[in-house]
Amino acid sequence: MTDSYDLVVIGAGSGGVRAARMAATYGAKVAIIEEFRVGGTCVIRGCVPKKLYVYAARFHDMFDVAQSFGWQVDASFDWPTLVAAKEKEITRLEAAYVANLEKPGVEIIRDRGLVTGPNGVHLVGQGRDLTAKYILVATGAHPFVPPIPGAELAITSNEAFDLPALPHSILIEGGGYIAVEFATIFAGLGVDTTIIYRGDCILRGFDEDMRRGLEAGLTDRGIKLIYQTTIKSLAKHGKDISATFSDGVTAPYGAVMFATGRNPNVRGLGLDKAGVKLTPMGAIAVDAWSQSSVPSIYAVGDVTGRAALTPVAIREGWYFAETVFNDNKLAVDHSQIPTAVFSDPEIGVIGLTETEAATHGDIDVYLARFRPMMNTLSTRTERMILKLITEKDGGKVLGCHILGSGAAEMIQLVAIPMGMGASKADLDRAIALHPSAAEELVTFKAPTYTYRDGEKIGG
DSSP states (O other): OEEEEEEEEEOOSHHHHHHHHHHHHTTOOEEEEESSOTTHHHHHHSHHHHHHHHHHHHHHHHHHHHGGGTOOOOOOOOHHHHHHHHHHHHHHHHHHHHHHHHTTTOEEEESOEEEEETTEEEETTTTEEEEEEEEEEOOOEEEOOOOOTTGGGSBOHHHHTTOSSOOSEEEEEOOSHHHHHHHHHHHHTTOEEEEEESSSSSSTTSOHHHHHHHHHHHHHTTOEEEESOOEEEEEEETTEEEEEETTSOEEEESEEEEOOOEEESOTTSOHHHHTOOBOTTSSBOOOTTSBOSSTTEEEOGGGGTSOOOHHHHHHHHHHHHHHHHSSOOOOOOOSSOOEEEOSSSOEEEEEOOHHHHTTSSOEEEEEEEEOOGGGTTSSOOOOEEEEEEEETTTOBEEEEEEESTTHHHHHHHHHHHHHTTOBHHHHHTSOOOSSOSGGGGGOOOSOSEEEETTEEEEO
């Protein structure tokens, strides 16, 4: 049997769901194919459960300072309760995603879809073929596992949310978002946590002050950091896992986790048969309107290797539907994307780093480090860091970087004026809200240091 559609979407994650729903709203006959659960990585085993677990881990810090505010705390943690509560919430969200698809008439097909040509999709389980005027690939990405002996003994972020029990210790390989966020989670829940990373500092590509500030914050929380080293092999060691490092050291851990990046889900999709070109990194090559080398095949989200962030995938899916089904050609601007790292301390950033901005011309850098008010009654010495980077002499804001409690919430609001091309003078016109950490962004009186002709002055 052959069914015909205006649009067939492969992958019911954030980008695919938004594209399917919007296209159906514009009158298209749409089918969306998903072999796992509707909602994709973000909802099922990514952003949503991660943030819930981060909340759980942060109670440790709250209990730590509670006594300085007069509270006597006697708390214990139960891992199965958290896992069950998480599962209840993502099940609710999945049902909401399904309802949002069904309302405009999207057909949800629970199967694996393979591209058979510019307008063809084969359903593996049903042995059924579909034809479509347009095909959208939104299959996301999967964790990369290094090809080392014993790699099967480790977990990834896919399995971390549903462990039968918390390990007594964990070794996490990686230095990006996922590594530091899960280190925060496990350490906050009482697990002896170690990060091992091939580089010389975590969060490569972030502003240096954010990297070093987070490094200090993780260390303060008892997280051990091993740099310029990798895992060479894993082996069973009683109930533990023995990790052998590139420097020859061997040590046992209750669990080992790989957070070593993610690869686009393109393998076995039939894209080569359809003539879809890939990038050198193995992602689907697309233009500004998410169109692949085959005019009838589009792709959005992590599978394209652009910005691997849920809101970006959603925007790409939305703009695809606008362009193809609403005669409203829109391209996503990937140059101003706010992002957050839900570690402890938290990081929120948008725009250029100091190093990047210094290559663009003369800049001013405003930097504030201070002890957050929450900690002033306790013995905690952790500092917040707020950095503003502008063109010289009160010019356009080029970057904003925040480390500390509430950083993600603050950076989302900073993204609005930055998207409007705000200058330092525009921020100066805002009256400070006191007492708050965010007021530092509008009370900088003079640059902490500057760059002129590529040379750093002051600081």
